[in-house]
Amino acid sequence: MPFPSWINETTLCANGQCNKPNSMYERIADIQPGYQWNDAGGYCGSWATQRAVLSKGAWISQQQVRDHTHNCGGHDSEILSCNIDEAWKNLKIEYDAFDFNKEPVPQTAAYAKWLKAQLVQGHVVAWMIMWSGQDYPIYNLVPPAGMYGHVEPVIGIQSNHPLNDTTVYDDDVVVHFTDGGVNTVHRPISTLPCKWAGMGKPADCGEYSYGVGNPYGFGWAAKGFTQDPKPYQLAALKIQPWEREPDTRSGEKPEPLAGTLTAYELTPGATYDIYRWDSVKEAFTYTNEYKKITFAATTDTYVYTDDKSFMSEGTTYYRVVKA
Incomplete structure (x- = not known):
């Protein structure tokens, strides 16, 4: 789904939300922002998926995300809460999902706890948000389906408390992209919940233009x-x-893309192989035809610039494993 007519990245950055606050602790994925496709209902769910898997070493075209699931109420296979699981499973993405079907409502506290737990582990989260002033549910879906108007990647968390502290604090800050620009938004987790008056009524997110987690x-x-x-x-x-x-x-x-892969938490002195697969079907078949290089780690990180590009409309997976 694209931004509503009254929303743009300037709106989302109002009141300094795109200025990084000072926090004692943080974990933020080192991935790139950018722009979703806006046709056919908007490719926000596909784009959020694409950015999430970049953090794990893969490229997946926005169209490929839709092509790996079914229509459940939007524009063809637009990514919604009712088909994203199928898309991620078919794309071989391992994931953890918040159980919006079984969790008692309002889900605000449980969702905040789940969200923080994922972000402190370094997992990028594709979240679905409500726009203040937009009627819900969308597409005449039956809640909980349709209780959102946009999908974004949440790339990290900032806190004034150690990240192994599972308590959700009011001043914990979630960090996310918008799908519609190059800025990064920083939002106190306590400000996220909106209000919703019932079927066909708009969300009210107070002084903010969007929110999540209520109901x-x-x-x-x-x-x-x-x-x-x-x-x-x-x-x-x-x-x-x-x-x-x-x-x-x-x-x-489509255009060729140049990929740079950064491997982390390596053991200096150990030897590693880097593999690459250019289709979902081939992915994780460990044979020599898919091996790119073998290297000996000298530090705990290694940066590999691939000398062969891949096409933007496809799927490309990388893996770093011990040789």
């Missing part, structure tokens, strides 16, 4: 990938160009 909370945390038989190292992918994926849905031509 329902929606979130999918990307943990890694399934169908992977080997232990692996944490790795994140950056791409060039990074700001906008060519919109093949509207007739733009």
Whole structure:
């Protein structure tokens, strides 16, 4: 879903929300912001998925996300709460989802606790938010389905308390992209809940233009990938160009992307292999044809710039494993 007509990134950055606050502790994924496709209902769910898996070392086109699920009420296979699980499973994404179907309402406190628990582990969360002033549910869906108007990647958390403290504090700050620009938004977790008056009524998020977690909370945390038989190292992918994926849905031509993979938590002196697969079907088949390089770690991180590009309309997965 695209922004409503009264929302833009300037609105979202009002009152300094795009200025990073000073906090004692933080964990923020090192991934790139950018712009979703806005046609066919908006590709926000696909874009949030794409950015989430970059943090785990993969590129997935926005169209590929839709192509791996079914229509459940939006524009063709627009990503909603009723089909995102299928898309992520079919794309071999390992994830944890907030159980909005079973959690008692209002889900505000439970959702905040779940969200913090995912972010402190370094998992990027695709959350579904409500716009203040927009009527819910969307698309004539039956709640909890349709109780949102946009999907974004939440990339981290800031706190004045150690991150192993599971308590949710009012001044904990969640960090997220908007899908519609290059800024990063910082929002105190205590300010997130909106009010909703009932079927067909608009959300009221007070002084903010959006919110989450009341009465329902929606979130999918990307943990890694399934169908992977080997232990692996944490790795994140950056791409060039990074700001906008060519919109093949509207007739733009795909382009080659250059990938730079950063592996983390390596053991100095150990030897590692980097694998790459360019399709969902092939992914995590550990044979020599998919091996890119072997390297010996000298520090706990390693940066690999791939000498072969991949096309923007596809899927590309990387893995770093001990040799």
